[in-house]
Amino acid sequence: MITDRTPSSSPAGDVTAPxxxxxxxxxxxxxxxxxxxxxxxxxxxxxxxxxxxxxxLHRMLPDAVCLDLELPGWSGLETLARIRAHHPRxxxxxxxxxxxxxxxxxxxxxxxxxxxxxxIDRTKLSTTLRNAVERSRMAVQLAQLEREASGHPPMxxxxxxxxxxxxxxxxxxxxxxxxxxxxxxxxxxxxELVARAIHECSARRAxxxxxxxxxxxxxxxxxxxxxxxxxxxxxxxxxxxxxxxEQANRGTLFLDEVAELSPSAQAKLLRVLQERRFHRVGxxxxxxxxxxxxxxxxxxxxxEVAAGRFREDLYFRLAVFDLAVPPLRERGGDVVSIAxxxxxxxxAPGARPxxxxxxxxxxxxxxxxxxxxxxxxNAMERASxxxxxxxxxxxxxxxxxxxxxxAPAPEVRAAASVAAAPAGGRTxxxxxxxxxxxxxxxxxxxxxxxxxxxxxxxxxxxRKLKKYSLES
Amino acid sequence: MSNDxxxxxxxxxxxxxxxPLRVSHDVFARVAIDPDTADxxxxxLARRRSELVxxxxxxxxxxxxxxxxxxxxxxxxxxxxxxPRLSELGAELSAAARDKDRAALAATLxxxxxxxxxxxxxxx
Ligand SMILES: Nc1ncnc2c1ncn2[C@@H]1O[C@H](COP(=O)(O)OP(=O)(O)OP(=O)(O)O)[C@@H](O)[C@H]1O
Numbered sequence: 001m002i003t004d005r006t007p008s009s010s011p012a013g014d015v016t017a018p019x020x021x022x023x024x025x026x027x028x029x030x031x032x033x034x035x036x037x038x039x040x041x042x043x044x045x046x047x048x049x050x051x052x053x054x055x056x057l058h059r060m061l062p063d064a065v066c067l068d069l070e071l072p073g074w075s076g077l078e079t080l081a082r083i084r085a086h087h088p089r090x091x092x093x094x095x096x097x098x099x100x101x102x103x104x105x106x107x108x109x110x111x112x113x114x115x116x117x118x119x120i121d122r123t124k125l126s127t128t129l130r131n132a133v134e135r136s137r138m139a140v141q142l143a144q145l146e147r148e149a150s151g152h153p154p155m156x157x158x159x160x161x162x163x164x165x166x167x168x169x170x171x172x173x174x175x176x177x178x179x180x181x182x183x184x185x186x187x188x189x190x191x192e193l194v195a196r197a198i199h200e201c202s203a204r205r206a207x208x209x210x211x212x213x214x215x216x217x218x219x220x221x222x223x224x225x226x227x228x229x230x231x232x233x234x235x236x237x238x239x240x241x242x243x244x245x246e247q248a249n250r251g252t253l254f255l256d257e258v259a260e261l262s263p264s265a266q267a268k269l270l271r272v273l274q275e276r277r278f279h280r281v282g283x284x285x286x287x288x289x290x291x292x293x294x295x296x297x298x299x300x301x302x303x304e305v306a307a308g309r310f311r312e313d314l315y316f317r318l319a320v321f322d323l324a325v326p327p328l329r330e331r332g333g334d335v336v337s338i339a340x341x342x343x344x345x346x347x348a349p350g351a352r353p354x355x356x357x358x359x360x361x362x363x364x365x366x367x368x369x370x371x372x373x374x375x376x377x378n379a380m381e382r383a384s385x386x387x388x389x390x391x392x393x394x395x396x397x398x399x400x401x402x403x404x405x406x407a408p409a410p411e412v413r414a415a416a417s418v419a420a421a422p423a424g425g426r427t428x429x430x431x432x433x434x435x436x437x438x439x440x441x442x443x444x445x446x447x448x449x450x451x452x453x454x455x456x457x458x459x460x461x462x463r464k465l466k467k468y469s470l471e472s
Numbered sequence: 473m474s475n476d477x478x479x480x481x482x483x484x485x486x487x488x489x490x491x492p493l494r495v496s497h498d499v500f501a502r503v504a505i506d507p508d509t510a511d512x513x514x515x516x517l518a519r520r521r522s523e524l525v526x527x528x529x530x531x532x533x534x535x536x537x538x539x540x541x542x543x544x545x546x547x548x549x550x551x552x553x554x555x556p557r558l559s560e561l562g563a564e565l566s567a568a569a570r571d572k573d574r575a576a577l578a579a580t581l582x583x584x585x586x587x588x589x590x591x592x593x594x595x596x
Binding site: 024026028029031032035036039068070095097098118119120122 | 506545
């Protein structure tokens with residue numbers, strides 16, 4: 001050995017370090033760039049072809065890409081075009097051994113950030129990447145500023161609390177990419193709205209938005225719902241049916257309550273995420289779909305994994321980027337802003353929306369909202385019907401909101417059930433079951449209505465119906 | 473094969489034989505190995521040395537595409553590992569392969585093997 005090598009500090013563990021994706025088919029070049037870039041403090045991922053790079057882009061969020069123009073399979077230019085289509089803000093630095101001006105010009109015209117001619121000069125590479133990463137991070141900030149200046153929260157996500165701002169920032173960051181997102185949060189916190197906002201802020205916004213509530217699909221039908229089936233695949237399959245994955249081609253697929261998937265649907269989902277192709281139930285040709293997946297669950301999926309109910313490998317595929325939607329009680333004054341937004345929505349055109357008295361505001365802020373934003377929406381709908389003036393008084397709020405201590409909502413009781421002692425020989429579960437039966441009776445078995453009365457979402461209700469064997 | 477081509481290919485195959493090799497001193501003149509990547513160099517040179525055999529086969533089969541591609545890769549990696557001359561030879565190899573210029577290919581392959589073997593002996 002000629003020289004002692006000072007070990008370059010590896011930032012591999014530092015997840016805040018900018019991530020660079022190197023796409024080059026030459027192993028020696030990849031090894032070299034990997035060493036140089038980790039030395040500069042980047043995290044580095046390598047791919048040997050455009051195809052594999054595009055596959056892994058779904059599960060990473062690079063700040064910049066180094067792309068060799070001469071690749072087997074998809075050419076460098078083709079790879080560039082595909083990256084640009086899915087990740088328009090991601091800066092791509094072209095590496096070329098070919099001083100042929102033509103290719104470089106077309107690359108720059110198709111949106112390459114810059115180009116370097118091989119053999120690559122280490123200092124030039126450092127400078128170019130530093131600029132690229134800076135611009136990539138600035139683009140995210142800019143999008144944020146623009147949004148804030150326009151005053152329009154994406155997709156009606158109201159809230160200025162620190163928790164909400166941080167959520168919006170993360171949405172800005174992940175939306176323009178194709179990265180798989182996992183959204184976790186209690187029922188009614190707005191998970192679907194967040195998913196929708198991600199779709200609307202992405203390059204796929206003009207393409208299909210397909211939402212599936214896995215809890216509402218019986219286990220036996222989950223696979224055919226998601227992946228479709230061929231004619232005659234099972235009794236009753238009279239025609240070929242396109243599954244949700246196919247419907248979401250070029251667009252976004254939202255799998256709500258993903259923890260409710262059966263083990264075999266989980267296995268199939270895992271394969272689709274790995275390969276982006278699948279077979280419809282009942283065989284037939286392999287089908288490919290270009291989808292972006294967003295999954296959500298009100299359960300903590302890590303707990304589900306620990307309990308053996310959810311596949312660990314699938315969890316890691318889904319949780320590439322995970323977003324926690326905070327419960328309403330952790331969002332401070334957002335309760336009032338969201339309530340105002342709901343009242344404004346309900347106001348007749350041209351009319352002034354109902355106001356909230358200051359005691360009403362106080363009362364709303366001290367109530368824990370176990371059914372979260374959905375419960376708040378229902379409370380405002382009810383209040384605007386019963387309000388006697390143009391101001392909503394405390395008396396117009398539902399009983400449980402007015403006296404949180406005296407009459408907790410079923411969800412509060414459920415939430416407290418960890419510390420629960422049986423009351424008069426009855427458990428909190430018994431009480432909850434009764435409340436559900438009662439609400440269903442009053443709503444003449446209309447589940448949506450019963451859920452509304454209880455202040456819980458449809459999927460929560462389905463889950464509880466299952467839990468208490470009240471499904472029929 | 474012309475006589476000239478044959479003698480060059482002879483140099484090439486001789487240089488693949490084990491044993492000491494006399495090389496002109498300027499083979500080492502512009503070598504500049506970066507301490508940060510020095511530990512990667514021996515394996516890099518070992519791969520280059522074994523690649524020489526497949527380059528020779530490619531030459532024999534007139535597989536110009538493979539020769540061009542290898543030249544391209546050498547352009548990309550050579551200087552980075554501390555061997556700017558290797559990048560230059562890669563460019564020559566690539567150009568000769570593109571032009572299907574067998575005489576130039578034989579000459580470049582001979583020079584290339586001379587350099588790689590010498591480097592591998594010293595830094596490998
Ligand atoms: N930040 C917010 N601003 C305004 N409205 C909101 C906000 N968050 C949620 N909502 C509204 O609250 C209701 C519930 O939201 P959503 O259905 O997205 O919740 P969820 O978490 O997906 O519920 P579930 O877990 O039950 O499926 C919807 O009417 C939605 O429009």
